[in-house]
Amino acid sequence: MTKPQFQAFVLGVLQEAYPDRGFLAGQAEDLIVCGDEQFGLSNLYARCGDFQGDDPEFKQFIAEHFGKMIKLVEQHSQNDSPAWSVVKDRLRPQFMPARYIDQAPIVHLPLGDEVLIGIVLDSEAGYSYVREEDAALWGRTAEELFEAAVENLNDASRQLPMAMFPEPNLAIVIETKDGYDAARLLLPGIRSFAAEKLGEPFFAGIPNRDFLIMWSQDADQDFQTFCRQKIGEDFEQQDHPLSPRILVATEEGVTVEE
Numbered sequence: 001m002t003k004p005q006f007q008a009f010v011l012g013v014l015q016e017a018y019p020d021r022g023f024l025a026g027q028a029e030d031l032i033v034c035g036d037e038q039f040g041l042s043n044l045y046a047r048c049g050d051f052q053g054d055d056p057e058f059k060q061f062i063a064e065h066f067g068k069m070i071k072l073v074e075q076h077s078q079n080d081s082p083a084w085s086v087v088k089d090r091l092r093p094q095f096m097p098a099r100y101i102d103q104a105p106i107v108h109l110p111l112g113d114e115v116l117i118g119i120v121l122d123s124e125a126g127y128s129y130v131r132e133e134d135a136a137l138w139g140r141t142a143e144e145l146f147e148a149a150v151e152n153l154n155d156a157s158r159q160l161p162m163a164m165f166p167e168p169n170l171a172i173v174i175e176t177k178d179g180y181d182a183a184r185l186l187l188p189g190i191r192s193f194a195a196e197k198l199g200e201p202f203f204a205g206i207p208n209r210d211f212l213i214m215w216s217q218d219a220d221q222d223f224q225t226f227c228r229q230k231i232g233e234d235f236e237q238q239d240h241p242l243s244p245r246i247l248v249a250t251e252e253g254v255t256v257e258e
Helices: 003-015 040-048 057-078 084-090 098-102 133-136 142-156 182-186 188-198 221-237
Strands: 023-025 029-036 037-040 090-095 115-123 126-129 163-165 171-174 202-205 211-213 245-249 252-258
Touching: 003 023, 003 029, 003 040, 003 057, 003 142, 040 057, 040 221, 084 090, 084 115, 084 142, 090 098, 090 126, 090 142, 090 182, 098 115, 115 142, 133 142, 142 182, 142 188, 171 188, 182 211, 188 202, 188 211, 202 221, 211 221
Parallel strands: none
Antiparallel strands: 023 029, 029 037, 037 126, 090 115, 115 126, 163 171, 171 211, 202 211, 202 245, 245 252
16 A cells, blocks of 8 residues: 555544544644544554555454544543553654644754654554643743653664764765654764764755765765755655755754754
């Protein structure tokens, strides 16, 4: 299945299994919406993309996994988020298109006009974005949630595979396809490693959620042009697009190139 087909299939299963829940397709092809909740399908697609739609066990699997999510929706509808002790280890940072906050009051931190930093609750079935009311109920600021999320993603990224380009055009590529590749630019350890190898500041691109490239400002002009064109092409052609803009990163942080 393609990802739009997978979204349509999952939505059909959910509307059949839970007709009163109001599941809808999100604006992006990797989102399912239920009330104020937005559920990402990236993890689920990675696990189930090869299944056949006429497999009854596949449909049951989808329904059961989202049954767990329904409990989360019910808690939110009652303004009763899961306890902080339950969710704190499941938080992850996630880059997201800025338009997402037009759909729901999602906790976010600034980055640029096109992309924001969100916080998600990770699970086997996918992930849901943390809302402002959740943060209020947990008694946590956006910055505190971000700190916990970064620590969790860092723990999940140990022994991370990377592709290294040698001199004279030093570059590092992360592409594990786990839904958090671009977000790893937010990890201080990744930026520290890149700064050591590439010098700082260094350039970075997050054209889509499943790709991160970082390269040296000292690379030759042809390689600079290649990287910028590649980022623009991936933004236009790949799933989960984020931004064609170039980022400037150091060990201390990330900004958008002016």
